[in-house]
Amino acid sequence: MRAPGASTSPFSALHHADAPLLLPNAWDHASAVAMARRGFPAIGTTSLAVAAALGLPDGAAATRDETLELALVLGSQPFLLSVDAENGFSEDPDEVAEFARLLAAVGVVGINLEDGMGAVDRHAAKIAAVKAAVPGLFVNARTDTYWLGGHDEAETLSRLDAYQQAGADGVFVPGLTDERRIAALVARLDVPLNILYSPTGPAVSHLADLGVRRVSLGSLLYRRALGAALETLDAIGAGRRVSGRTPTYAETLDYGVAAPADR
Template sequence: MTPFAALHHRPGRPLLLPNAWDHASAAALAAEGYAAIGTTSLGVAAAAGLPDGVAVTRAETVRLARRLGRSGFLLSVDAESGFSDDPEEVACLAVELAQAGVVGINLEDGRADGTLAPSAVLAAKIAAVKAAVPELFVNARTDTCWAGRHDPGPETVRRLEAYQQAGADGVFVPGLADPAAIVALVERLAAPLNVLWTPTGPGFAELAALGVARVSLGSLLYRSALAAAVATAAAVGAGDEVGPVPGYAEVQELSRK
């Protein structure tokens, strides 16, 4: 078991995975002691002026992975649906990321129009990735909850079991927040369950007690940074107090990490 995979097998101690969108955000998180950091596809896309979830940020994703992949922390990359429906092309991406030092990849079945790809499509991608890079931790995400289903019903279970059988090391159900539904999936599935933290859902301690193995923050930090930037500009204009914020030298130092 790789060090990153081992972080998903600590009963009662989920991996809290913060998500970065550039070198500075990743370096700042690593400086706070986070051993593993993910990327956020929304943050990477928005920072480049591109839309998320429509397979147009492959180059930006690989470029960031090359910058962060050997920075002293474990890096997992959000690769949307793999930027292709051709399993071999997705496997080539996985090889490229692994060569850059990436230890994990997220692959999803959601589509830009809000529908879901057939489970066989994502299963084929997972199998191709695991055949090409067996040591890469594949976190298979289903967007059933975001497609209008709010509990681990038959469709969610069917998809996750198919992804497990294809070789997924972990499974991810963003939008899943009901405690009973979380427990049902934990008990049903062999693969570690990843959920997305939400302000209206269970807190981190409760998620740990429910058996969740990984808690992701997704685009939350990026969106919080945008909100803070706008709020700071407004505070200056209103004559309100601003701060505390990192100093120039402190941010400059991040470029050396």
């Protein structure tokens, strides 16, 4: 399953391997390096965590510079980096393409672009502009029909068809957990389908059986990290022992200052 003209990069190849690409999403240098050291060949970023850590809104095109700065920090690390760029931080396809060029220049190999349920032709134009500007950059085109909309199967398929025709290398439908609908989408697509992992949805192994080629964790790890911090505070305040894995000071310092290496 590979669309004509699709990227044949190492990152693209991970979407066509025997098992789906399980993509953890980081929010800073330490989290990305720690995940990569667990054996993950590719790491994504999560726009919610990047925004929340800075006290900025997510999905409001407020973190363009910060996203690029994080890409600059992570792009030279020994893992493949895909960046969550919200809607491209602009409604102008040329400006989105320029942002994609900047990302590719610092070592980014993939970009996630969401439609926010806006105009189909506008999002398709952004995808086409990015692929024309940076042909080797893997474009993961996201539709929010299940994340924000009314779970309309026909609209979802119509949007994804437009995006893959515009040159998307993969498509992403966060919020979709119904097994029948996932399998139906896979059967109709020419490019890999990306699903957002849900603790209440199908297991990764079952998503693989359904034909899903990429499983993203989104903001889950960041939210779990915040939850662990609050649980720790509650335990200390209640006089209970703190449980769970806690990296040492030295380990954490190492994650934070790890030197770049060749891929």
